[in-house]
Amino acid sequence: PEFTHFTLEEQEGIAIFTISRPEALNALNQAAWTDLLNFAEYLEKAEHLQVGIITGAGDKSFIAGADINTLTGMVPMDAVNPPCTDLGQALILLESCSKPVIAAINGYALGGGLEVALACDFRIVSENAALGLPEVGLGLIPGAGGTQRLSRLAGIGIAKDMILAGRTLSAQEAVTHNLAMKVVPREDLLAEAVKLAKSLAKKGPLALRLGKQAINRSLDVDLKTALYIENLTFGMLLSTDDKREGTRAFIEKRKPAFKGK
Ligand code: CAA
Numbered sequence: 001p002e003f004t005h006f007t008l009e010e011q012e013g014i015a016i017f018t019i020s021r022p023e024a025l026n027a028l029n030q031a032a033w034t035d036l037l038n039f040a041e042y043l044e045k046a047e048h049l050q051v052g053i054i055t056g057a058g059d060k061s062f063i064a065g066a067d068i069n070t071l072t073g074m075v076p077m078d079a080v081n082p083p084c085t086d087l088g089q090a091l092i093l094l095e096s097c098s099k100p101v102i103a104a105i106n107g108y109a110l111g112g113g114l115e116v117a118l119a120c121d122f123r124i125v126s127e128n129a130a131l132g133l134p135e136v137g138l139g140l141i142p143g144a145g146g147t148q149r150l151s152r153l154a155g156i157g158i159a160k161d162m163i164l165a166g167r168t169l170s171a172q173e174a175v176t177h178n179l180a181m182k183v184v185p186r187e188d189l190l191a192e193a194v195k196l197a198k199s200l201a202k203k204g205p206l207a208l209r210l211g212k213q214a215i216n217r218s219l220d221v222d223l224k225t226a227l228y229i230e231n232l233t234f235g236m237l238l239s240t241d242d243k244r245e246g247t248r249a250f251i252e253k254r255k256p257a258f259k260g261k
């Protein structure tokens with residue numbers, strides 16, 4: 001696929017998707033929203049890919065939000081029509097993607113930028129990262145899932161601090177508040193993300209896929225239903241070649257060769 005503001009690099013089943021708009025600290029204009037949607041669709045379909053990584057070019061910014069120049073001309077109905085809906089739709093697809101997605105946050109992750117990261121399964125931050133949802137300062141609220149994904153991930157208290165009071169978190173604070181897994185120096189960030197991606201790619205693909213669904217889908221239902229979803233999902237995996245291979249490899253003291261069947 002062709003992208004306007006992102007580059008796509010593929011190595012050993014890992015797709016590294018990098019935004020580069022240095023003139024705007026990698027802020028997402030309309031073409032970038034559509035790029036993200038096209039990437040989410042591609043990652044889901046591409047059989048040779050097992051994990052996605054989203055990052056930003058340069059040392060200052062991951063994504064500094066939606067492009068504010070784009071926002072100024074927007075009218076109410078834009079919120080329910082493409083290309084505006086492309087961003088929200090892209091994040092729904094990434095979140096429900098059958099493959100794990102990692103955000104490697106190399107600096108500012110603000111507004112729509114943090115919303116992209118929140119739709120990923122893992123977030124690793126560089127030491128200079130700053131995470132925030134500053135829309136309230138623009139007379140807005142987050143428009144691509146921030147109010148929901150942040151409060152589910154980190155709790156209502158910190159979500160209100162960030163969304164209403166406009167608090168920006170440092171890299172270390174992001175870890176403390178459960179927004180990121182770990183902090184690493186900028187120069188190690190991509191290597192850390194690739195290391196995590198490679199370790200994920202060695203796991204049973206069906207287990208990864210259903211494990212992600214069991215976690216994400218259960219958030220929308222009551223505990224009994226959620227436990228039932230887990231039980232059914234676990235049961236499905238009992239029937240797979242991957243389960244036979246994984247358990248046999250353990251007993252035979254060798255590495256499993258999963259086939260995703
Ligand atoms: N949109 C458009 N341009 C942006 C931008 C954005 N979100 N963020 C930065 N830029 C541009 C700046 O206008 C500036 O351009 P010029 O050089 O042409 O003046 C360039 O990037 C560099 O930025 P600064 O000079 O401001 O850099 P700084 O180091 O002084 O400050 C910053 C960095 C704190 C990130 C500051 O740029 C900033 O506050 N940016 C806006 C962040 C923001 O409010 N994001 C939320 C957007 S709304 C949203 O995302 C809605 C949604 O939910 C979908």
